[in-house]
Amino acid sequence: MSQTATTDRSVSPRRIASLALPALVVLAAEPLYVLVDTAVVGHLGRVPLAALAVGGTVMTLTAWVGTVVAYGTTGRAARRFGAGDRAAAVAEGVQSSWLAFGVGLVIAIGMQFGGAALARTLAGGAGDVADAAAHWLRIAALGAPGLLLAAAGNGWLRGVQDTRRPLYFVLGPNLLSAVLCPLLVYPGGLGLIGSAVANVVAQTLCGALFAAALVAERVSLRPRPRVIRQQLVLSRDLLIRGLAFQASFLSATAVAARFGAAAVGAHQIALQLWFFTALVLDALAIAAQSLVGAALGAGDDAGARALARRIGLLGGICGVGFALFVAAGAGVVPTWFSSDPGVREQAMVAWPWFVVMLPLAGVVFALDGVLIGAGDVRYLRNLTIVAALGGFLPAIWLAYALDLGLGGIWAGLTVFVVIRLVALLLRLRNGRWAVVGAVR
Template sequence: MAAADGFCAPDKQRNIPFLIFFNKARLVFKMDELGLEIAQIAIPAAMALTADPVASLVDTAFIGQIGPIELAAVGVSIALFNQVSRIAIFPLVSVTTSFVAEEDAVSKVSLEPQETDFSESSLTANGEAKELISQSDFGDVALKAESDGINVENSGPAKRQIPSASSALIIGAVLGLLQAIFLISLAKPLLKYMGVKSDSPMLAPAQRYLRLRSLGAPAVLLSLAMQGVFRGFKDTKTPLYATLAGDITNIIVDPIFMFIFRLGVSGAAIAHIISQYLISILLAWRLIQLVDFLPLSIKDLQLGRFLKNGFLLLMRVIAVTFCVTLAASIAARQGSTTMAAFQVCLQVWLATSLLADGLAVAGQAILASAFAKKDYNKATSIAARVLQLGFILGLLLCFMLGFGLQFAAKWFTNDVNVLHLIRIGIPFVALTQPVNALAFVFDGINFGASDFAYSAYSMVMVAVVSIAFVLSFNHGFVGIWVALTIYMSLRALAGFWRIGTGTGPWKFLRS
């Protein structure tokens, strides 16, 4: 297949898969067709990913005004809610993005017009060619309409037939309902498992908040499933606008319910529910305009394919979560000072990954489309470009955190002992940024190539080795961060190995 202009990779590099990482490195900052496509997807995606944490910080500030008990209670409830949600969200969104991008690419290829020779006889009286096709960003089937005798000028863009979009919404709705039932019915024992004892003053407010917030679980899962659909369409602006609308609403309504109506933590939960359903309604309203969900047969939905690959990514999420949770539990056993310093370093360490996630989303969406079209030249170019951008982003974050966190640490605590440990952790947090960025971008590349099995099994192996390192290091705070550094390095190495050796979906690099 002929490659698009600007996406051709040198044939000499095809025989050495490792060289893909240096493919056209001089063009890394060029705003060509590929550069613009990455920016248009990555920047809104990164902004949407950071919008929720910012809104949560504001939410936390409001709750903190009520009292320390309520703040701690809500903190435990949010941690529990997010942990349960993450198990379902990550596989659902990742699989949806890849499948929708593949189906959308195939549908567009089937609608591409055949080459036509516009001779002079085909020109109008004034010598101008009549425009036959008008194709919108979301795919227009005007060519077929023209052949069927339909007036193209008066017909709007046709809705897309994307079975994976319907599958994602069905699975998202079911998972959301199951999560709500699970958390509402088992709120008390789950909170006890999190360390909130029966005689703790945190139990009552934590239980109220968790049960109320769980009513919004269906909206959370549905909205994220729809975000996966939009990402598959390479549209990250619509989810950004919807997320901003919901988060701003949450920030406005929060103090009204909490202080004016005097509902306390219950008011905070209600405000969050309203914001999540608003996001879902906005995304659904836009999606209905783009996708024709019916008629579809059960066979078209390919639920088995969704569930199979979703289960693989579920294994991966559990492995990732277990590594970080184990490190946190070891830090907690070393005392409150060590745990406080670890929590600050960990949150900064993880928060910076949101920027790399924007690149990962761009890489996944564009790669899934390229693989569906068997456009391996573009697949090579996009993989190389996002990896190069990810490494440069990691270097920038390394310098920023290396110098900035020395001063910003005082924003989190005034405790001298905690600050001392944070400063010990800063080199690990800063120096691992290039490795972290590459690891997250590799995830997006693997998902874009639908290499879900390798992503799952390699992560399980990485987790087993990393857990052994975490358990074997008995050097306090430093030992924990050495183990986490090894963990992220192994994650990056797993992604590097798959592409660098030209195996799996990347075997074309050796041809």
């Protein structure tokens, strides 16, 4: 059977779904646990909840670093796997696990010394909230090595197209933590600290499961500094890209706040729904990373191009589905989040932009996954910076200067998406991303 025939079968919607759906569950597990954690701590009172918000922000950034490690590892491991060298693909996981564990240790140790100062900075000064946040953060940070080990494990297992074990490795510890959290907080008498302990238990167990999976592969576990340096370069580009995103969305929130409480409240509702759709569509991007990387590793650039087109189309279809759902819920969904008439009115200002943008965003997120799988991360980094500095940020601050309100902010986000869509389609067409071989 020809390579092309094999590739054609592998890019069927069923094959893509078999990778995307387990990835979606894994992606959703952590945010859902955070909701449970917040609900449990929220009943302790205002100070513990505020402290969790402060400390949780730091751990969310740690999880974001883990996502960067996972995405970088998936593409490299997938190429090795596609070239028929599973051992080399797993070896990429070994090196990214050393990198992840090292960064996790730095974070865990750093929070023991700098956690209090960081908590005071985020909490706006010394006080009960800062003290409670610092205590929570010192304990919760001990789970950082396990959290980042799990991210690296997700990366290499997706690269070898094994999505079943990550599902078990992530869901099991998170379910355990969801049970432990209320038990430690209330009957256990630990209060807010019980939440931190439950986090550490889950993250450490999760990391241990992924580490055990590496050991079971019977490959060399010796660190290889040259490979780790290569992975650091890839992670650097993804981090810079992520920072451009963070700066843009923080600016959008800052400008929305200048239009009043109702505007920033409505912006928060629409933005969180936007992040949720991005999370779901990221599952498709993860499938793209694995399949495209494997195709290019096998030397099948035609197959990789076919994959890119099909996954881009599926992303657009998913985006249209979300757009129809969001449009139909325009008069209902905002009421789930706020009973304030002013907030609902402002939400309707952002809503048309949100709906129009979703089909475009579906294609953008899918093609992001294609280029990450191809190792074309430098192009993605540069594109994101250009789209942010040349489109999103100027539009946001122009909306403020001209008093365009929330509609101006969401118009800016639409410009950001359109710039990225056009550039990604041009990149897809010229084919420079489709470099074959086990490594890029």
